[in-house]
Amino acid sequence: MTEPSSPLVARDITLGYGRSSIIDGLNVSIPAGSVTTIIGPNGCGKSTLLRGFGRLLRTREGEILLHGAPIDGMRTRDIARRVAILPQAPSAPEGLTVAELVSRGRHPHQSWARQWSSDDEAEIGAALALTGMTHLAGRPIDELSGGQRQRAWIAMTLAQGTEILLLDEPTTYLDLAHAVDVLDLVDRLNDELGRTVLMVLHDLNLAARYSDRIIVMKEGRVVTVGTPQETITVEMLREVFGLSATVMIDDESGAPTVIPHSTRRATRIPVD
Amino acid sequence: MKTLSELAPRAPVPEPRDGAGSPRPLRIGSFSRLWLPRRAVILVVLVAVLLLAAGISLATGDYPVPLFSVPDVLLGGGDPLDRFTILQLRAPRTAIGVLVGVALGFAGALTQTVTRNPIASPDILGVSAGAGVGALTVIVLGSNTIVGTVVAVPAAALAGGLIAAVLVYTLAWRGGVDGFRLILVGIAINAVLVALTTWMLAGARIAQATEATVWLTGSLEGRTWEQFWPVTVAVGLFSALSIVVVRSLPALMLGDDSAAALGVRVGASKTVLLIIAVGLTAFSVSAAGPIGFVAFVAPQIALRVTGAAAPPLLISALMGACLVTASDLIARTLLPSPLPVGIVTTAIGGPFLIYLIIRTNRRAAA
Numbered sequence: 001m002t003e004p005s006s007p008l009v010a011r012d013i014t015l016g017y018g019r020s021s022i023i024d025g026l027n028v029s030i031p032a033g034s035v036t037t038i039i040g041p042n043g044c045g046k047s048t049l050l051r052g053f054g055r056l057l058r059t060r061e062g063e064i065l066l067h068g069a070p071i072d073g074m075r076t077r078d079i080a081r082r083v084a085i086l087p088q089a090p091s092a093p094e095g096l097t098v099a100e101l102v103s104r105g106r107h108p109h110q111s112w113a114r115q116w117s118s119d120d121e122a123e124i125g126a127a128l129a130l131t132g133m134t135h136l137a138g139r140p141i142d143e144l145s146g147g148q149r150q151r152a153w154i155a156m157t158l159a160q161g162t163e164i165l166l167l168d169e170p171t172t173y174l175d176l177a178h179a180v181d182v183l184d185l186v187d188r189l190n191d192e193l194g195r196t197v198l199m200v201l202h203d204l205n206l207a208a209r210y211s212d213r214i215i216v217m218k219e220g221r222v223v224t225v226g227t228p229q230e231t232i233t234v235e236m237l238r239e240v241f242g243l244s245a246t247v248m249i250d251d252e253s254g255a256p257t258v259i260p261h262s263t264r265r266a267t268r269i270p271v272d
Numbered sequence: 273m274k275t276l277s278e279l280a281p282r283a284p285v286p287e288p289r290d291g292a293g294s295p296r297p298l299r300i301g302s303f304s305r306l307w308l309p310r311r312a313v314i315l316v317v318l319v320a321v322l323l324l325a326a327g328i329s330l331a332t333g334d335y336p337v338p339l340f341s342v343p344d345v346l347l348g349g350g351d352p353l354d355r356f357t358i359l360q361l362r363a364p365r366t367a368i369g370v371l372v373g374v375a376l377g378f379a380g381a382l383t384q385t386v387t388r389n390p391i392a393s394p395d396i397l398g399v400s401a402g403a404g405v406g407a408l409t410v411i412v413l414g415s416n417t418i419v420g421t422v423v424a425v426p427a428a429a430l431a432g433g434l435i436a437a438v439l440v441y442t443l444a445w446r447g448g449v450d451g452f453r454l455i456l457v458g459i460a461i462n463a464v465l466v467a468l469t470t471w472m473l474a475g476a477r478i479a480q481a482t483e484a485t486v487w488l489t490g491s492l493e494g495r496t497w498e499q500f501w502p503v504t505v506a507v508g509l510f511s512a513l514s515i516v517v518v519r520s521l522p523a524l525m526l527g528d529d530s531a532a533a534l535g536v537r538v539g540a541s542k543t544v545l546l547i548i549a550v551g552l553t554a555f556s557v558s559a560a561g562p563i564g565f566v567a568f569v570a571p572q573i574a575l576r577v578t579g580a581a582a583p584p585l586l587i588s589a590l591m592g593a594c595l596v597t598a599s600d601l602i603a604r605t606l607l608p609s610p611l612p613v614g615i616v617t618t619a620i621g622g623p624f625l626i627y628l629i630i631r632t633n634r635r636a637a638a
């Protein structure tokens with residue numbers, strides 16, 4: 001299971017909140033330089049797993065290895081220089097501007113003396129430009145639309161300049177065109193800068209299009225891991241999501257495309 | 273590793289915040305900061321206002337000294353009577369006022385930023401009241417010695433403040449601290465501590481009770497150099513300690529998860545920052561009693577004049593000093609009979625708190 005080229009490996013991990021365990025004895029490894037997407041129904045533990053990988057949640061048992069070393073004993077700052085995580089529902093204080101938010105991404109690289117180096121400035125500028133947020137840099141976050149806000153947070157995560165990106169639902173709130181823009185950006189970061197990406201997506205068609213690997217989760221367990229073609233199947237949709245659907249192969253990309261069967265609408269008597 | 277800039281070379285530099293003057297990079301060798309001209313202007317204005325208010329405070333009283341001879345006296349000149357009046361009678365009061373204001377403004381800015389809640393200030397959440405009970409215990413037991421004033425009262429205030437803070441935090445804790453529950457618990461504990469104070473006063477002898485009552489409204493009346501030193505040392509030590517930890521504040525403002533993701537040790541940083549805030553509050557209470565609402569109001573004014581997302585620390589501290597010094601001046605001179613400074617700050621702070629609660633409610637309802 002553990003490949004030598006896996007920057008992130010979960011070995012028999014147990015994660016939970018309070019007294020209850022959400023994930024129990026899970027094993028998975030993330031290949032270097034890949035785009036991996038976790039899919040699964042609401043509440044199955046996708047965010048919990050991602051938070052475990054970013055050590056926002058400590059493992060109760062088992063261990064998470066970052067380039068072979070257990071993250072449990074690492075300094076928070078050393079992790080932050082290598083792994084950036086975009087939580088599912090982050091919140092910014094009222095009045096914080098986009099530029100101020102994005103500049104926070106440089107925190108792990110700064111020190112008491114060095115708080116606005118030319119590197120910081122270049123990376124912040126690039127993060128804003130790549131997410132299409134430059135023209136909104138001076139605007140307070142609370143005055144933006146949901147999608148603009150989402151892109152500002154993505155920009156902050158990018159400004160952190162890490163080799164590994166953990167993104168929890170980066171495309172919620174985004175219209176389809178912007179969702180595609182963000183995923184194209186993820187693809188560029190992966191392809192041109194060699195970033196390893198692990199993300200959670202709900203849109204199975206986008207997940208199929210943009211991922212090298214899919215991790216399918218249900219009730220805190222990993223059901224299957226594989227390429228989109230191997231994992232996104234009629235059987236998986238029925239078993240994991242309880243969804244009856246047709247899966248077609250898109251001619252252009254070769255990615256599976258899910259067409260859900262309308263259970264009600266199709267049988268409705270048309271109103272005239 | 274390749275950087276983002278390789279994908280977007282020569283990306284434009286982020287625009288400045290609207291109306292805040294253009295931020296500029298300031299770089300000397302490996303030292304770098306983002307320089308905010310407007311904040312610097314506000315800082316200079318506040319220092320000027322503070323110097324003026326302190327000067328007037330030193331010059332004013334039953335034996336008036338011309339304002340222009342105050343600098344002379346402070347630099348070692350002036351006539352003997354002026355020197356005695358200013359340096360022995362008035363300077364302790366003015367200096368303690370400035371320091372207490374700095375301590376309270378700074379403490380309030382820290383707690384408001386760490387808890388991400390403007391109402392979460394040491395004076396509203398019972399920390400000042402706790403320090404008050406601690407100090408009062410020593411005063412009522414009798415502490416008319418130098419050791420009592422310099423050591424026992426500050427120590428008891430610190431203990432009281434810490435106990436109150438731990439109590440509020442523990443009772444509000446439920447797998448994390450929710451802002452609203454923190455406020456409700458804080459206000460409840462504050463009420464209990466105020467009741468405890470009244471009960472202690474009822475049991476005290478008349479002379480001590482009178483002294484204690486004035487002290488409890490927050491007063492700079494009759495302060496001497498003995499009360500000055502503990503606050504000075506505390507402000508010095510705690511500010512030195514804060515120089516390192518305050519760097520985590522910009523990340524903590526984004527919430528626990530985001531701060532941890534940015535490499536901040538959230539639990540440890542928050543604890544140290546809150547201990548600094550409690551310590552500063554307790555020492556200011558030991559010197560001048562619980563001067564109401566300064567820790568709450570000063571950072572909020574600082575927030576509004578700078579247009580920042582969280583109260584800037586230095587400006588909040590200076591604002592606190594201006595507020596206490598000016599309020600004391602008003603309490604001493606403008607009012608028909610001299611009143612403790614705490615009455616004036618409470619008269620300013622109370623309505624402001626009500627305004628903020630109404631506004632928060634509206635926002636939550638909308």
Ligand SMILES: Nc1ncnc2c1ncn2[C@@H]1O[C@H](COP(=O)(O)OP(=O)(O)OP(=O)(O)O)[C@@H](O)[C@H]1O
Nearest residue numbers: 017018022040041042043044045046047048049088
């Ligand atoms: N902070 C928390 N405290 C207690 N339980 C939690 C907490 N966060 C999540 N849970 C529980 O853990 C389980 C998994 O939650 P998680 O957020 O990982 O799901 P998810 O797969 O990301 O769902 P979604 O698709 O809705 O985002 C859920 O049953 C949820 O109720």
Ligand SMILES: [Mg+2]
Nearest residue numbers: 046047048088
């Ligand atoms: Mg989730």
